[in-house]
Amino acid sequence: MSSSPESTQALKPVLGRRQLSMIAVGGTIGAGLFVGSGSAIHSAGPGVILAYVAVGALVVLIMRMLAELAVNSPDTGSFASYATRELGAWAGLAVGWVYAYTWAIVVGFEATAGAAMIHRLVPGVPAWVAALVFMVVLTFTNLISVRTFGELEFWFASVKVVIIVGFLVLGAAAIIGLVPGVDRPGLSNLTGHGGFLPNGFTEVLLAILVVVFSFFGTEVVTIAAGEAKNPREAVRAAMRSVVLRILVFYIGSIAVIVTLLPTNSSDVTTSPFVAVMEHIGLPLAPQIMDFVVITAVLSCLNSGIYTSSRMLFSLASRGEAPAVLARTNDRGVPVLAVLAASVGGFLTVIANYFLPSATVFTFLLDSTGAVAIIIYICIGVTQLRGRARLRQEGNEDLPVRMWGHPYLSALVVVALAVIMIALVVSESSRHSTLMSLIVTAVACAAGLIHQSNRRRAVPADPSPTEAVEAQ
Known part of the structure; x- marks a missing residue:
């Protein structure tokens, strides 16, 4: 793997274990949990918790496969670097560029969402001005140093963690009848109002298609490995703790919501967390949640700039992107990559000036499509191929191993393929999924051309080093 030595020498290994854990939390827990979960709860009813449990279990397995790869060989390019090594340069280039593109779109998405909220709270501030301020401040933060980024992300994510933990504690207290003035709900909201599956199990399956994208971002911790102190131990600890936290936060929050409130309530659909807080009697619930959502938006925006820039840096280090993107300053920051x-965010600011925020928001949301599933499938196939290679070499002594390999690994890939097919079949997701597949096909074609050109550039009788680098 040619990129790892260059990456770790050019970047500064300054991120600690606590920062790595919070970087992954910050990239995953965004407005989708606090606001977007309402539509899934409304359509699937209390049974939506089955969708979160199923997707959560699937993500745990995917992250275990990625942990096997990342702990054995920490690299800023993460799964893109491993894809290049195991599947060929075409795969690494394709998945790396698609991933960097997606996070650039997420940056624009979060800038748009945050700007719209600021405009709603302070109508005198135009949405495009708020988006511009967000972009300038967080781009500058990423340009200062990775330590500054990591520390800011730690505090952004800490706000979300504190709020969610408080929400879970208060919610659990209300459920068991310890909150004065709030009656114990028992099982009334889980079995009443149409039952546990008021709209049938089909709606739970459709909810899975929505929920699966909520967990996207957990893999960010492996992108930061190239700038971590003691990367193997830090990534191993971070992956273990982050997956547990996210499962508790997502599944626990949804369980509290569907137990305390009827899922057919319009308040739950609009803002489930605010609805629960007001039900418990917490003062200033809407204002608290506005603050949390804005923090979540800024956290995801911050993580998005970092993640996309480091993937571009890694691609450039392997010769799969313009070499200029691999240049770093004396603080170890890849300035041009940042x-x-x-x-993407600055283009969104321009679009916000000419178009209504809702128009930009919808376009950006559609553009992200099914990239999360494509990335996860790539991780699964890469892990299967990597373990097969290690078995042939007689070197399977790994610090972290995927459970039940190869059967469980293959099952995960099949499950992801089924979800992808379902996304194409479902009328509501077909358009965005096809857009993602087209973008991926273009990236794969570019990768195959790149790989072919590199092979032609290798001398007729290459040295062993040249032969490896040409693969």
């Missing part, structure tokens, strides 16, 4: 990653 600026390139911020382009």
Whole structure:
């Protein structure tokens, strides 16, 4: 793997274990949990918790496969680097560029969402001005140093963690009848109002298609491995703790909501967390949640710029992107890669000036499509191929191993393929999924051309080093 030595030498290994854990939490827990979960709860009823449990279990297995790869060989390019090594340069280039593109879109998505909220709270501030301020401040933060980024992300994510933990504690207290003035709900909301599955099990399956994208971002911790102190131990600890936290936060929060409130309530659909807080009697619930959602938006925006820029840096280090993106300053910051990653957000600011926020928001949301599933399938196939290679070499002594390999690994890939097919079949997701597949096909074609050109550039009788680098 040619990128790892260059990456770890050019970047500064300054991120600690606590920062790595919070970087992954910050990239995953966004407005989708606090606001977006309402639509899934409304359509599937209390049975939506089955969708979160199923997707959560699937993500745990995917992250275990990625942990096997990342702990054995920490690299800033993460799964893109491993895809290049195991599947060929075409695969690494394709998945790396698609991933960097997606996070650049997420940056624009979060800038749009945050700006719309600021405009709603303070109508005198135009949405495009708020988006511009967000982009300038967080781009500058990423340009200062990775330590500054990591520390800011730690505190952004800490706000979300504190709020969710408080929400779970208060919710559990209300459920068992310890909150004065709030009656114990018992099982009334789980079995009443149409039952546990008021709209049938089909709606739970459809909810899975929505929920699966909520967990996207857990893999960010492995992207940060190239800038971590003691990367193997830090990534191993972070992956273990992050997956547990996210499962508790997501599944626990949804369980509290569907137990305390009827899922057919319009308040639950609009803002489930606010609805629960008001039900418990917490003062200033809407204002608290506005603050949390804005923090979540800024956290995801911050993580998005970082993640996209480091993937671009890794691609450039392997010769799969313009070499200029691999240049770093004396603080170890890939300045041009950070600026390139911020382009999506700044283009959104321009679009916000000419178009209504809802128009930009919808377009960006559609553009992300099913990339999360594509990335997860790539991780699964890479892990299967990597373990097969190690078995042939007689070197399967790994610090972290995927459970039940190869059967469980293959089952995960099959499950992801089924979800992808379902996304194409479902009328509501077909358009965005096809857009994602088209983008991926273009990236794969570019990768195959790149790989072919590199092979032609290798001398007729290459040295062993040249032969490896040409693969």
